[in-house]
Every structure is written in C-alpha cells, then in structure tokens.
Amino acid sequence: MYDLYAEEILDHYKFPRNKGRMDQPDLIYHDTNPFCGDEVTIMLKVENGRVVDVKWDGRGCTISQAAASMLSEAIKGKPLEELRHWGREEMLDLLGIPLGPVRIKCAMLPLKALKAAAWGITAWPHEEEADTSSPRQKP
C-alpha cells in the first residue's frame, strides 16, 4: 500500500500539471465524490476531434488529484472518440498501482469527468460497473 505514495504520485499531487482554469473551453465537466468530498473539473479545447489543450481544477486526496494531473498529460493530442472508451484499466495503467475498493473511486473521478466532457453530456447515463460496491456517479 505504500506504493500509493510512490514518488511519481506524490510529485503529481504536490506539483500538479495543467492545473488551472481555461477561458472558453469547448468542453467542460465538473464531478464530485460525495463520500469524501473530492472534486474535479475538466476543461478541454478540441480541434478536428482531438484534444489540443487541457486544464483541470479540483481538490481532494492524493489519488484523485494525482490521477487528474496524470490524466491531463496523457490525453493531450488524443482523439475524443478514443477517450470516450477509456475505462478503469487505462486509469490504473496511468497510476501504475493497485487500488482497494474505496480508493478506486478516487482514481476514477477525473476519468469520469473527462468521459462526461468527451461525450458532451451533462448527466451520467445508466452505466454498468464491475464492482458492485461502488456507487454510480449521478451528479
């Protein structure tokens, strides 16, 4: 479990990349996890179906905030269509550590915000999750 606070994650937490606000984003989504109060807003600039700029803002625990920072680096240049299909696996690959049933929700928060933005939606549709212990996000 100490891996949770591996160099890289702490580095992203302490020195977040792409954190801040964006004027006139093409897509924006704000999501929260009411169980721990974590918040993430994702803002995207999009050209020809690709992400050309990312900003994010938020507050919360190391995992949710580091995940947002890492995600913001990873998606630049990626086609929206691809991001729409990212899931738990992609997010865990980025973080590079295993997570228990509670912390996985922290990690998924920025991805959920990103996917909502990428789909251009404002409320989450009915979505299946593998882990029956995790609450679905219906902001």
Add this chain to the structure above:
Amino acid sequence: MYDLYAEEILDHYKFPRNKGRMDQPDLIYHDTNPFCGDEVTIMLKVENGRVVDVKWDGRGCTISQAAASMLSEAIKGKPLEELRHWGREEMLDLLGIPLGPVRIKCAMLPLKALKAAAWGITAWPHEEEADTSSPRQKP
C-alpha cells in the same frame, strides 16, 4: 422424553376421568391453542367457594388431554381461591414429567381454562409468563 408416555399419562389419555358435559355448570370456560388445535372446556359446580363437581371436554394431544383429566381429579374439593393461584409448577407436579417449550403449552391449556373459569372471566387479562417463547392466550 419417553416419560411423556409414562403409564399414568397414557392411562389418563386413553381412559380420561371426568370427561363429558355438565348441565348448568356454575362456571365454564373454553380455551384453544391455535398452534396445534388442542381444545379444552372446563365446567365446574361450586358450593361455598369450593369445587364440588368437575367435567371437562376436549380434543388434542396426549399431554393436553391427560393434563385435563389429571387436573379434573386434583381440583375436586379445592377452594376456588386456591385454584386461582395455581401455576406452571402445580401443573407440572401433577404430570410428574419435565416438558419442552412447545409441550408446556399443551400442558398449560387445561389449567388456563380452569383459571379463567375460577376467576369467572371470559377473556384473559394481561398476564406475565416466565417463558418469553410462549404465546399468551387471548381467546
């Protein structure tokens, strides 16, 4: 447990004493145990506060019917005032065997009918029982 079918109990069951109807009883009470369908009616003739004659009628298992028969013999000549205070102990003394939580209710049925008759009541008052697993009789 084989004691349940001790000579004496079976004898009372097969050859019940004082079973039958009485014309014009001074006191009469009919009680049932809905869990097993046992039924007992107690009929008393009373003079100077004493039981001078007893009849009973009923149907059911060995224990409830033998108990009624034994009881009918035991109470002849007894003052009503005394019978009003008979309880579980007196009944078990008559039967002479220990009983589990279900069969105790069979044994108590005739006594309950007797006590109701002795008190001259038609519905059971609020009554405490030691055994929380036994239903109170509210006929």
Add this chain to the structure above:
Amino acid sequence: MTTTTRTLDPVRIRDDFPILHRQVHGKRLIYLDNTASTQKPRQVINALVQVYEEVYANVHRGIHYLSEAATERYEGARRKVAQFINARSPREVIFVRNTTEGINLVAYAWGMANLRPGDEVLITEMEHHSNIVPWQIICERTGATLRWVPVTPDGYLDLDALERLLTERTRLFAFTAMSNVVGTINPVQELVARAHAVGALVLVDGAQAVPHLPVDVQAWDCDFLAFSGHKMCGPSGIGILYGKRQLLEEMPPFMGGGEMIREVKMTGSRWNEVPHKFEAGTPAIAEAIALGAAVDYLSQLGMEQVAAHERQLVRYAYERLQDIGGLKILGPGPDDRGGVLAFVMESAHPHDIAAILDAEGIAIRAGHHCAQPLHDRYGLVASARASFYIYNTEDEVDALALALHRVNQVFG
C-alpha cells in the same frame, strides 16, 4: 442406489456435518427437519471462524486492509449467489435476513409505492405465512385486494381457477416454487408466463426450491425471488432477495440508514446504487461470506444431483410409509414432489408422533408448519412432517418407518 459417478454419496457427505455424529437421548441423531432448517457442513462453519479470526472488519468505505479484505469477500459471496441462481448481475442480489424479510422488502418498497384500491395481489392457499401476512398487511394499507388460488384435494394449484383469477387487475402474483408441507413442485415457468401475459409481476418464494432444485431465474423469468441461507447449509441470519435490476432501480428504498445512501442532507437524502440501496446498516458480513461457502458446497455436489438424491429418497419413504396403518400422506404422489412428506395418523396427534420419534433420536416437525390456510383447506389443524436433505439415507427412512409403527403400538 444407482452408482453413476455424479450420484450423491450421503455417507461421505455426512462426514462433513459434525452435528450428525452426535447422539440424542442416547440414540444416534436422525435429522429429518430439513424443511425448517438444514445442518451446516464444516466448510461453512470454518468460513465463519476464518472471517472472525483473519479478515473481520466492517465492510464498505474502509481504507484499511481488513475492511478491504472483508468487503472483497462479502461482495464475492454476492457474485457466488448471483451465479448460483443465474442472475444477470450481482447487483440483482440483495442480502436480507431470511425469505421473510425478502418478501416484506418487496411488499413495503414495491407494494406501498405501486398498489392502489382496485389492484389485486394474487397468492395461493399453499403459501407459507411469510408469503401471506406481508400481503395482508400491505393490501390493508393500500386498499388493494388479496386473492387466493385454491389448492386441489391432492395438493396441486387449481390451474383452472388461476385462469379466472389472473386478470388485468392483478398487479403481482406471489407463489411458492415448492410447498413446505405437501411438497408440490409448481410449474414456475408456466405460471410466470401466464402472470406476465396479463401484465402482473411475479414474486417466487424460493425458500424450499433453491436449496433443493436447480434454479435459473433467467429461465423462470420471475421478477423477484426470495430464499433463506439457513435452509441450504448456510448460517442463520442471512437470506437473499433477487430482483430484476430495472425494477430494483425504480423501487424506493425500504429501510433507511448507513450504506443505503449516496448523500444525506438535512433537507433530504439521495439513494445509493442497487443493491446497496436496499442494504441499510452494517450487513450480516460473516453470514454472507459463509453463505458463499454453502453455495460452493452445493455447487460442487451439483444441484441436479441434490434433487435426484431427494427424489429417490422421497419415493422410497413414500412406499415405506404406505405400510403404516392409519397413516395418510398429504399431497401429490411420489413423482411430483420434493423431499418433504407431511402426514397424519389415526392413532396419534402430530405432537405425540413427534415426541415418540424424538425419543428414538428422530427429529421431525409437528404443527401447521406456518401454513394454516393449507391445513384449514384440508380440515386439519396440524400434521407431522419428515423432510430430507443431502445427508439423509434410506437407512434413516427405515428407522423412521419403524418408529412410526411404534407410535401405533403405543397408542393402539
């Protein structure tokens, strides 16, 4: 007994059940009260011990090792149960205390929200009180009408009457897949289809079916299924309500409290996902995990094999009991029933039968078996009932028959 490889070997199975090796009143225990509750194999007892000795903590939301481990096992048990009854998703499996609570959950949560005066709830005369009283209570509260499918003299549902009783006013049809008295196995799939044809939902009481028969909720297509862990080698204190996901999503919650919420504000609350929406407070953690072990145990035996073993035993018992003077078996012939035999004797009251058998170490039930309307229908107040499970043998049936002869001697 036939000896194809997958036939149950009750003698070997008995080794797994510590209690079956004890004596009662100086006689070896012959446990034939399985419809009321079954005994537990050491695999299930060990699962309980292991949880408490190694991974116990409260589940959900804990960020420490034990809580995560307990949560994984608790949710793992849910997946096992889902697979056992072939649910589409573990989210369709709600942990409750017992069959009774499962049915009450539907009565309160679905019933209070959906039943109106003029609506009808249909049950049958062969139901257990647990599938009667909740509907009496909810119908009284909502003004809906309770209707009853009659039972034929030989213990079947009267399907002609059903034809008349199932109408577009029927909002829910609740019936048992197998009677806990007469043993009748009802044609669930057909009954569900007929109810759905008039637009009614279906709740199946699986308390007797799930422990004894292969059950596939997708094949049955029932909307709800309730059953109890303690009747299928699991611990006491745990039961299951299966419900179709869509219905569960639409239903308001039943009990309120921790875990079933997503957010609690002073101005109001929002609910958690299914199944958690219906699991308020700390659940029966160790019990759910041990039920998972029971499901593993039964799956390994194979439910087809379990059913075949009981069918064989009940046929044998049916024959042996025919020989006993004045004994009358209630319900269908030996081919259409599960491993339960209720009977009455001319010579003795059911209480006396049970007491005489107890003295011989044989445990059966006597009473109305929580099915008073069925007994009323047969003009009885009580019956005696012997019921079988995976560990029972033909030897034990022989002992039962012998003891019943003895009853006739004592009271003859």
Add this chain to the structure above:
Amino acid sequence: MTTTTRTLDPVRIRDDFPILHRQVHGKRLIYLDNTASTQKPRQVINALVQVYEEVYANVHRGIHYLSEAATERYEGARRKVAQFINARSPREVIFVRNTTEGINLVAYAWGMANLRPGDEVLITEMEHHSNIVPWQIICERTGATLRWVPVTPDGYLDLDALERLLTERTRLFAFTAMSNVVGTINPVQELVARAHAVGALVLVDGAQAVPHLPVDVQAWDCDFLAFSGHKMCGPSGIGILYGKRQLLEEMPPFMGGGEMIREVKMTGSRWNEVPHKFEAGTPAIAEAIALGAAVDYLSQLGMEQVAAHERQLVRYAYERLQDIGGLKILGPGPDDRGGVLAFVMESAHPHDIAAILDAEGIAIRAGHHCAQPLHDRYGLVASARASFYIYNTEDEVDALALALHRVNQVFG
C-alpha cells in the same frame, strides 16, 4: 496504568482475540476502527461453532431435542441481553439485524401508526445516518415534520435550542447516547426527562453507548433503545431493539411472516405476543446465542471497567495527538467523551492519512462516518477517526502518534 484489581488488563484480553495476533502489510495489526465494528473474542467464535456442531435447529414450535435446545439458548440470550441493559423483562428485547433495523422498526411500526401532519419528530445534527434517514422517510410518508437540535462548535447538543424545539407538537425525540464522530456522551437521563415533560416518546441510539458504557434503561427511562451486536464483541447480523412493554404491545407489527403470528386465516391474521410479534421469519439463531456469549464476556470484565479503560486511553491519545503539527481534534475535550477521536490534518486528506496508517498496520476510518450533517455543520466533507476498545493499549496510541508524524513528513 493504575492497577486496582478491577482495572482491565488489555494485554491479557488480547489473548482472547485471535485476529489481533495477525500481521497486516508485514506489521503487527493495530486495530483502531472499533466504532465501525469491534473484533471478536474466541468465546464468541466458539459459541457460534458450538451451536452449529451441537445444538442447531430452527427455534420455536419444534418438538425435538435440537429444536428445544436451540430455543432455550436463543431465549437464554434474550434474558442475558435484558439483564445487561436492565430491562424489566426479556419480552422487551427484540432481536433485529442491527441498530439500523431497530430504528426502522420503530419508524415503520410506531411512526406510520402514530404520526400525522403537524406532528414533529426531533433528532440532532450529530446523528448517524441510521437515526436520520428512517425519520426522513417516515416524515415524508406521514406528513410529519423533522426538526434538528443543533450542535455547538465544540460538539455538544445545544440545550438552549432544545428548550425551544421540544414542544407539545414533538411526538418523538430520537438521539444518540454517544456520538460516533465527536465522541460526545449526551446526558441521556436529562434529555429523556425533558422530552417526557412535553409528552414526547424517546428513542435512544445506543450503538456506541451500549458497547462502551454501563447502560440502564430503567434509569434512563427511555422508551426505545437500539444497538448492534457487532460493535460489542458479538457476531455480525444481530442487533437489539429494546422497547417498553406497553408500547410494544400497542404497536402494530412491522414485518409479517412466520413466528410473528398467532393465527393466520384467509380473512386476516392475529399477532403473536411481544417480542415475537416483531420477529418475523427464522431469526438469527446462532448470532443471538453468540451475542449472549459477548454479553457474558463484557459483563465479566465489568462495563464500569470498560468505560474507565477507554476514558484513560482517550485522555492519553488526546494528549499525544495534540503534539502533531496541523492536527485538529473534533469535539469536546478529553473528559467528556467516549473512546473515539475524529480529527483532520492540514497536510493531508483523511483518505491519505488512513492509507499511510494502513501501511503501518494501523486500521482507522476516513470519511464522513455516516454523519454527513455533522460534517456539513463543521464545514468538512470527511475526517479521520481512531477509536478504542478493551484490547487497545497506550503502546498502540504511541504507534498511532508516530505514524501521524510520518503523515506530516510524507506530505510536508
């Protein structure tokens, strides 16, 4: 530690708890999540095993040896619990799954029958969701109004506000005897008297009080008390609702089914005696019996001694945690609280605190602890919480303090 004869010896007590000897992440386990659920002594685990290996059967109405033996032990456990909280009679003790079900039982059975528009239910801002959500649900159904007693900045109930809030419209006042977050021990007896003075009934949430303090329902004079077995060395899946006999007699039943009835007819049913009227279906048999063993265990230690041990430990911890930079303890000072310490740190989110501690083998909780309104009131979303029980030591508090320093290092 002082060493009068009746002081608890946590070191010896630890020997009774198998799980406390395990390691977590290669470190010895330090279990400080006792408010969520406590660990179990082998006396309780053995009681479970013994039931299943020696005397298991369904309770009530069975006329065979095992059923009678199980019934006696089940009812014996009820008597033990009644004595533990000094109830007038075992009939006032209803077995439920947990505190949550106990409160829901009162909300549904008493609330639905007695609450009308214009009536008020009074709760407090420091309640657990289990003592909030049932009242939100029932008030919405009945049209009654839910009112809240505010909490002061230092974690006490605002008794001046209570004066205004308790009126002749108040039908029920429901509050916790001890907060599961800020640890405040409320003046139950005084609160009950004030509520009774305006004619309101009182439900006490005893989930934290009963495991940790001597409780006497007759001295408190509360009308209902709910608590959970799993928080007091008992198994999961069992809880208790105490209720005054007269009230229980008058209340309609909650769930319907087997055992809670006296008679079931097609035209309607009549109810069994209390407490059975409220125990529908097969109860948590082994769990109730094992809870009886937990009550024996705690009684032998002595609840005064349990409380004294925790008071000492929480005072010590309160001091040690003061030293940690940027750490703020929520709630009252060290003298007015039970053995629970919730805190926040400037350097780290509660999740991160819990995760760092977990890596050191230390189990604490992080989150809103099912008390969102209380956290809202303090402008927090989450806190970290360490909580103590009979087996915790000052050594473990030292380890906690050390690990919290480490949190500051990691995030400094």
